[in-house]
Amino acid sequence: MGLLERLRKEWFILGIVLVIAVARLEPAVGVKGGPLKPEITITYIAVSAIFFNSGLSLKTEELTSALMHVKLHLFVQIFTLVFFPTAIWLFLQLLSITPINEWLLKGLQTVGCMPPPVSSAVILTKAVGGNEDPPCLVSFLELSWDEISLKQQSSQMSGSERVPEARAAAIFNSAFGSFLGIVITPLLLLLFLGSSSSVPFTSIFSQLFMTVVVPLIIGQIVRRYIKDWLERKKPPFGAISSCVLLMIIYTTFCDTFANPNIDLDKFSLIIIVFIIFSIQMSFMSLTFLFSTRNNSGFTPADTVAIVFCSTHKSLTLGIPMLKIVFAGYEHLSLISVPLLIYHPAQILLGSLLVPTIKSWMVSRQKALKLTRQPKAPVKV
Secondary structure, eight states, X not given: OOHHHHHHHTHHHHHHHHHXXXXXXXXXXXXXXXXXXXXXXXXXXXXXXXXXXXXXXXXXXXXXXXXXXXXXXXXXXHIIIIIHHHHHHHHHXXXXXXXXXXXXXXXXXXXXXXXXXXXHHHHHHHHHHTOOSOOOXXXXXXXXXXXXXXXXXXXXXXXXXXXXXXXXXXXXXHHHHHHHHHHHHHHHHHHHHGGGOOSOHHHHHHHHIIIIIHHHHHHHHHHHHHHHHHHHHOOOHHHHHHHXXXXXXXXXXXXXXXXXXXXXXXXXXXXXXXXXXHHHHHHHHHHHHHHTSTTOOOOHHHHHHHHHHHHOOOHHHHHHHHHHHTTTOTTHHHHHHHHHHHHHHHHHHHHHHHHHHHHHHHHHHHHHHHHHSOOOOOOO
C-alpha cells in the first residue's frame, strides 16, 4: 500500500493530530469567547449537527431482524454499561496511589462509561463473518475512519460461510447501546466522577435532550421522507460527522493550551497507552471465554458480535457528551485524552485479530455441524 493511500485511509487520525497541533500554535482562536465562539457554534450547532446526521443515517429497519435475540443483547449491554465501568473504577482505586496524572485516570473512567459505536464493531463482525455483500452499513454515532480502514479487510476476508445474524446482532447492540448511552452515560459519569462536573444535573439533561435527542428524532423523521434519495445518493454521513468532531476536538484543546496551569507529563501518557491496550485485550479475552463456555447458549457468530460490541467505545458520542457534562471545566481535554487513544487502539487491535477470530469461527462452525449430523446405522 502506497504512502498516499495509507494517508487517505487514516485521514481522521491524522486530522486529530493536526487539529491538536494547530490548537497548540494558536489556542486563542478556539477558546471560549474567541473568534469561533465555541460556546455557541460547538456546544449547540456542531453537536446538534452530528446527531441530526446520525438520525438521517440510522437504518432502523435493519434492526428488526435482531430484536428477538434477548440473551445476547442483555449480555452486551450489561457488560458494556455495568461491568465495564465498574471494573475500571475498581482498577482505578489501585492506580490512584501511583504518580499517574489524576485527570488521565478520570479519563479512563469516562472511557468505561461510554456506549459502543456502530461502524467499528459492525464492520469487524462483518469481516470475521465473511459476508460477501458490499460493505453498505451506514454508521450511527461513529466515524467514517473505521469504515475506510476496515472496508478492504472485510472484502479480502470474504468466505463461503455467511453469518448475517452476527452482523444484525452487532448493528442492534451498537445502535441500542448508543441510545441507552444518551441517558445512562451521563448518569455513570456523575456516579463515578461525582462533583467533577461544574454543570447542574438538570442542565446536563436538558442540554442533552435539545442537542442530542431532538436532532436525532428530527433526523429520523426527515429520513422517512427522503429515504429513496438517501439510498440512491449515499451521502458521506461518516465523513461529515468526522469533520464536525474534529472541530469539537480542536476547541477542546484550545482551552487546554490557553491555560498555563495545565501540564501533561510523558510518563503518564505512555502508561495510559499501555493500560488502554491491556484493558482491551483483557476484556476481549474475557467476553470470548464467557460466550464460549459450555451451555452458554451462544453460537460462534454470537461470540463474534459479543467480543467486538462489548469492548468498543464510541468516540463520536463520547466527545460531545464530555463537552456537555464537563462544560467550562479546565481539565476537559486531559479527561478526553484516554478516549482519543482508545478509539484508534480498538480499531488496530480488532484489525489484527480479525484473521485469528475468523479462523476460529469457521473451524468451530464446522465442528458443530459435524456433531449435529446423524450417525449412519452400523450394518451387522
